[in-house]
Amino acid sequence: MQALDLFSGPGGLSLGMKAAGIQPIASVEKNKDAVATYAAHTSTAEHFCADVRTISFNRYRGKVDVIFGGPPCQPFSTGGLRRGTADARNMFPEFIRALNEVKPAAFLAENVPGLATRDRIHYLSQLLREFELAGYNVTWQVVMAADYGVPQKRRRVIIVGMKEGEFWFPKPTHGPKSGRPYVAxxxxxxxxxxxxxxxxxxxxxxxxxxxxxxxxxxxxxxxxxxxxxxxxxxxxxxxxxxxxxxxxxxxxxxxxxxxxxxxxxxxxxxxxxxxxxxxxxxxxxxxxxxxxxxxxxxxxxxxxxxxGDAVPPLLGQVLAKALKEQMEGHSVSPETHFEPDTAAPLLAAAS
Missing domain, CATH: 3.90.120 (DNA Methylase; Chain A, domain 2)
Structure with missing residues (x-):
């Protein structure tokens, strides 16, 4: 499978995607150092060191199966000013524009857990609705990297959309609910x-x-x-x-x-x-x-x-593996995956 990587940073998520069999053919990132880091480990991709708002993605329609990335998180971070949608750095509209131009079979977006806090729930519900209007069945979850073998308590909001079917998140492989200890x-x-x-x-x-x-x-x-x-x-x-x-x-x-x-x-x-x-x-x-x-x-x-900005590659690999298998029609089980938690309950709660 081929992918488009937006707001790529140094390519932590892309390393996980590649390990799972999803190959980025292009990336967009405006930080020149991050682009140089990414290009060194994924030299076959086309790298755009530019503001995503200046790029048309129509050229990738029919060539890309997945769009993934993490729109800048400062608008929703609990450590920042938390201006949310009023912050010019909110790049989710550009992520959705890319989906509408490319029309991939699936997408995966990640962001800070602050996006799912009570004072951001209305925006999150609006965002999920926009993904659904773009033609995707959407599920989301706050995941902790340590639950999947990463030696770090990093928490992120993961939103996954699929044209066909609904994404089931893999259950934790580490921690109290798994029977295996966390990686120290x-x-x-x-x-x-x-x-x-x-x-x-x-x-x-x-x-x-x-x-x-x-x-x-x-x-x-x-x-x-x-x-x-x-x-x-x-x-x-x-x-x-x-x-x-x-x-x-x-x-x-x-x-x-x-x-x-x-x-x-x-x-x-x-x-x-x-x-x-x-x-x-x-x-x-x-x-x-x-x-x-x-x-x-x-x-x-x-x-x-x-x-510090990157998605842990191992977490990316676990999620990408589950996404690829489900896109290919592999069956999932409640024993190994969470039944989809769709946008509907959140939309109802926020209305």
Whole structure:
């Protein structure tokens, strides 16, 4: 099967698609570093380093089976200004335009989980209706990457549309409901042997800590970076990493004792956390399930951004495999897949 990749970033989703047998023949991304990264691992595709609004996709009608991609998520991110449809960066209309011009058999769109929060539910319901008006049977779900073998607690909204039939999401392969443990971050990241060069950015105790029962949660240290529990999936790798929002390895096991100290009413500490080192770009990429040794173009900050913006390739592969099999008419079972949760209940709730 052949595909068109929109808002492609460095190609995390495309790597998963290729592994499942869906080949991107063209990609669109306006960040030149991300385009260079993508072109290095998928040189056979046509790459457009341009604003998607300047491109006509009519040339791909009859040539593309699937359109996939992640329209910019800042309008709906809980970490941003959350302007939603009022934000000029909302590119879902362009994604739908591409569907209407190309008319592929299926599409897969991903976005931040903030799109499915209560204050965005009306827009999500409108968006699903527009996909249906474009001729697709639409299902959607908030998925967590760790449920499919990714050593990271990354959550995304996945929307899938098919001209024929309805997409069934694969059930989790890891976690409590599967019988298999989550993949721990310590399987790809070492406490004592960093892979790559950590950023020179110290981890500091917060002046006014807000601890939680877990030593790996709460606001206990300055910045958005948190200590990594090597026995569990990592926190979401952020696109804003590279500085104080970079998660860190607690090489001296300071975090458990310090959290217990705070919860017992102890006085907050000051200064630098001993033994703390930030995740490197290479380690962040591994936690995203990019291939070991994959190179990212551009400056250090650009590389961190590309890694944090991407869809984990392994998650993309799991979803793409299910999509391809169902497009080919393979049967699905309630034992291995979720029965489709269509747009109808959401539309009713939002009306």
């Amino acid at each position: 971050s310590g399987t790809v990241v070492s406490k004592d042997q960093p892979f790559g060069e950590p950023p020179n950015c110290p981890v500091l105790y917060a002046k006014y800590p807000d601890p939680r029962r877990s030593p790996y949660a709460g606001h206990v240290y300055n910045g958005g970076g948190r200590p990594v529990d090597l026995d569990a999936p990592c926190h979401t790798i952020l696109a804003s990493a590279g500085g104080y929002k970079t998660h860190w390895i607690d090489t001296l096991d300071i975090a458990p004792g310090y959290t217990a100290h705070l919860l017992a009413g102890g006085t907050p500490r000051e200064g630098t956390v001993p033994g703390a080192r930030r995740l490197t770009r290479e380690e962040s990429a591994l936690l995203q399930t990019f291939p070991r040794g994959m190179r990212f173009a551009g400056s250090v900050s650009s590389q961190y951004t590309q890694i």
